[in-house]
Amino acid sequence: MEELIEYILKFGNLNRQQIDLVISKGQIIQLKKEEYFSEAGKIPKQVGFIVAGVIRGCYYNNKGEEITRCFIGENSLVCDYVNFEASTSSSEYLQAITDCSLIVFSKKNWEELSHIIVGWDHIKNKMVQLCMYQKSRKGPVISQNATTRYLEFLENYPTLTNRIPLSYIASYLGVTPQSLSRIRTNIR
Incomplete structure (x- = not known):
């Protein structure tokens, strides 16, 4: 949990009681290589923080070919956040491509942090912006060789x-x- 707290504190300040609350809401899970963190056609139910391992974002194009869109490594949030927030079905997969250790928050626990911790929304918004930037910015420009x-x-x-x-x-x-x-x- 130490890595997660270090990550969160880059975006704002929390006191010991708030840190303990965040820790109490997170759960450590293991994903085996090739298991899914979230799947297309399903509503994303959790936000994760990758402690160890790599997850990829991928989808299938109209020809049925699998396309890898991004890679997400250690010390990063992982979530299909737009669909998580809207409780709508995802159009992509988030799949472990190595064995992974994550700290995950259910939607209920993630939202409770906003209700209990003053300033959590500000911290959360900065973390989510970085998460979405990391998922979108690194795609290769196909016009390049x-x-x-x-x-x-x-x-x-x-x-x-x-x-x-x-x-x-x-x-x-x-x-x-x-x-x-x-x-x-x-x-x-």
């Missing part, structure tokens, strides 16, 4: 290359796994 997209991936996600399957990186970049292998060989 594949090598440039891969180099940007390495810059944006320097620790992921050896931790996640290359097929997910290829999907994220919009190239085949074979093309990604050639790109990697050419830049070594």
Whole structure:
């Protein structure tokens, strides 16, 4: 829980009693590789904080191809927040691509923090903005050539290359796994 509290305190101040309340509302869970944190067609029911591991956001395009949209690593919130708040069905999957340890908050517990802690909404809004920015900002620009997209991936996600399957990186970049292998060989 220490990592979560450090993360929260970057966005505002809490006293010991408030910190203890936040801790009491969170629950530690484990996700095995390939398990889903949330699924398309279902209403997201929780907000998570990744203590260890990597989760990817993905969806299926109109051809039925799986597209990886983003990667979310340690010390980050993970949630399909727009659908979580609106209690509407998600159109994407949030899937563990490594074994993950998370601290999760149910919708009820997340909302209770807003009712009990003065200033929580301000802290929460900053955390959610960063979460949404991280999920949206790092998508590759398809008009760039594949090598440039891969180099940007390495810059944006320097620790992921050896931790996640290359097929997910290829999907994220919009190239085949074979093309990604050639790109990697050419830049070594």
